[in-house]
Amino acid sequence: MKFKFNLKSNSEKSGKTMESSSIQSHLPWRRIVLKVGSALIAPDKNGCSSRYLLGIAEFIIKCRMHGTQVVLVSSGSVAAGSQAFNTEKERSIAVKKAMAAKGQMDMMASWDRLFDFPTAQLLLTQGDLQIHDRYTSIRETAFELLNNDILPIVNENDAVTSDDLKVGDNDNLSAMIAAAVDADCLIICSDVNGLYTDNPNVNKDAELLKEVHKIDESIFAMASGPDSSVGTGGMKTKLEAAEKATSNGILTFIVNGLKTESFNYLFDGKNPGTKFLPFDKPLEDHIHWITHTSKAKGEVIVNNEIGEIVDGDSLSFDHKDIVNVVGEFSIGDTILVRTEKGKKLAKATSQHSSCMLNLMASEEIDQSVIDSEDDNPIISEKSLAILENK
Known part of the structure; x- marks a missing residue:
């Protein structure tokens, strides 16, 4: 059985807004x-x-x-x-x-x-x-x-x-x-x-x-x-x-x-x-897309002191501040940055893979590689969403 409503006007069919005293x-x-x-x-x-x-x-x-x-x-x-x-x-x-x-x-x-x-x-x-x-x-x-x-x-x-x-x-x-x-x-x-x-x-x-x-x-x-x-x-x-x-x-x-x-x-x-x-x-x-739509593929856990120095829309840390890396992710994936105590600081696009961050944090690779990677920020400031009161 059909229940179609037939309220469409010729003006709507032509793409124009209908103006009618009945609507x-x-x-x-x-x-x-x-x-x-x-x-x-x-x-x-x-x-x-x-x-x-x-x-x-x-x-x-x-x-x-x-x-x-x-x-x-x-x-x-x-x-x-x-x-x-x-x-x-x-x-x-x-x-x-x-x-x-x-x-x-x-x-x-x-x-x-x-x-x-x-x-x-x-x-x-x-x-x-x-x-x-x-x-x-x-x-x-x-x-x-x-x-x-x-x-x-x-x-x-x-x-x-x-x-x-x-x-x-x-x-x-x-x-x-x-x-x-x-x-x-x-x-x-x-x-x-x-x-x-x-x-x-x-x-x-x-x-x-x-x-x-x-x-x-x-x-x-x-x-x-x-x-x-x-x-x-x-x-x-x-x-x-x-x-x-x-x-x-x-x-x-x-x-x-x-x-x-x-x-x-x-x-x-x-x-x-x-x-x-x-x-x-x-x-x-x-x-908004990073905050509410893109799902974090993993987490980077930093020391608690980093949570105290979040400045407006800016968050900066290096490999020495990383306590742990959770999950597997690649360059370009969205990650969650949080402190040891669990405070969520930000969601951002990672500029390193989880494998590389683990190696950098543990310093199990050559120092020259770490220095080279440190020249490239861990997260991109252009795609960083600070999470307030989380």
Whole structure:
């Protein structure tokens, strides 16, 4: 059965913004990323359902009619495909991957039937985001789709990804995508109204926070309660995503995706859930990528004194300051620099391999080689992200 909405005007087809008295909006955003979770895609764990998707689809269409571009990040492939498998016992990783492969087709078909404009599928892993050339390629592909009025639908490629190459949840993936496509706003759909001071399912006195200016430890402490029984992310991952997005200057909302009125409120310029305000001074793009998207391949542990002399955006040390090297990495990989006590100082691009740093730190190679390598800083100041209060 088809549920396609037919709200597209001739002006939108020609690439012009529609102005109509019947479609009034206070949307100030040029481009938004909308994240929809498994609980909305397959609420009964029995395949895809349009129960909650109709209101979301209508919101997307109205945004496009108003001239606001939309990128959809949609979970749900495993939940959508589970009905095709007879698995009474605990599901193995291989079975879940097979479910994702089957469910991805169903999920895309479910979204596609709701629109009368073309959609496109982007399946990503952390590995795609990890390498900057591939990250740039993702940006270029997304922009070409948007420029041709095609709705990009993004999901993690659960059918093929491994533990070391997966993001793990689509909340954080949506924030990475929002940064990649230069979004103005990130909207994360939940099954609750937003962030509460405590778990509202347990504490009836828990209050909804309408606005958050800074995400700190006290805010993360409010993300209590069990995760969704359907998806992989709870409120904690949504706060992590909000932290990533706001640090890039992206306004972020957590709203109740089960309620159509949430999207009516957003379209009218009102806040239906919790609004997270963006940083006054967003991180530069390459610093944001290192901080929030690129995963550290290893760690360089330095003596505690180095942690006391971090100067603004600068961090300097040599092989004599290295206490240990953890993991295996190559030149050009992202690494984490931390002290013996565990204080995280920075993420940066390493200009030496882990093997060479181990040899330099132990001074088990010729001094002339060490002196030569010391002429080349261990980390690049051009790709250094200082981690504050970590």
